[in-house]
Amino acid sequence: MAKQKINIGTTPADSFYGITVTEKGPYLIYGRPPLAMQYIMPNEMNESWFFQEGRHFSTEDEPTALCRCGASKRKPYCDGSHAKHRWNPRLTAPPEAIIDNVDITSGDEITITDNQKYCVFARFCDAAGGVWNNAEASFDRQAAKLAVRAASVCPSSRLMAWKNDADEPYELHYEPSLGLIEDPVIGASGGLWVRGGIRIERENGRGYEIRNRTVLCRCGQSSNKPYCDGSHAAMRWRDELEGTPEGETVPEKIY
DSSP states (O other): OOOOOBOTTOOOOOTTOEEEEOSSSOEEEESOOOEEEEEEEEOTTSOEEEEEEEEEEOOOSSSEEEOOSSOOSSTTBOOSGGGTSOOOOOOOOOSOOTTTTOEEEEOSSEEEEEOGGGOOSOOGGGGGGOHHHHHHTTTSHHHHHHHHHHHHHOTTSSEEEEETTOSSOOOOOOOSEEEEEEETTTTEEEEEEEESSOEEEETTSOBOOBOSEEEEOSSSOOSSTTBOOSHHHHHTOOOOOOOOOOSOEEOOOOO
């Protein structure tokens, strides 16, 4: 079996953590990582600014089956609805590194790499003047901070921030954990936020790149499965989970 690629800046989780993407059904979660709602919280300008943790869910069953078709009546868990629901479970994402085929924006201090295929419409990139503008203006210390902050909190790793003389990007430290993204500003629920280098593979054993942060589709409508492509936002998909943002927040100081 080919060795899984590891995204630069990522520390793989212990081997007992893992996610198997079944070909026509749920995600199977191994290792009992914490699972909690993660709310995209706005600043005073109503721009995406930080994540705040909410209600927790059990992953004590080994494995825990999480819905990926979007139709389960007992979300976030699978209830077998994928067998009758009209959806396309086909896994179309190539086994590529996320820094392949990126757009690059550079300033005096900071460079941003951008793989738009992995946009999950979390919109942290638009805040405070925009990550690209701030990277270009990174001769200014505050602009540099804002560029690094926006790229580092992007849940999918679409955006990565690099100091121009560094070999690795800035990365927040995450313990192996899972988040159910909620986006109250647009009234939609998002994907499954996989953090801390948890391995993801198909039933046939083919592994996807190991990443410190990535987002898997939960609505069943992504064109880049198993990854989220923001389709939940266009369709205003809701998982109807109850909870409130009242736990820990991300990010901490990173630059």
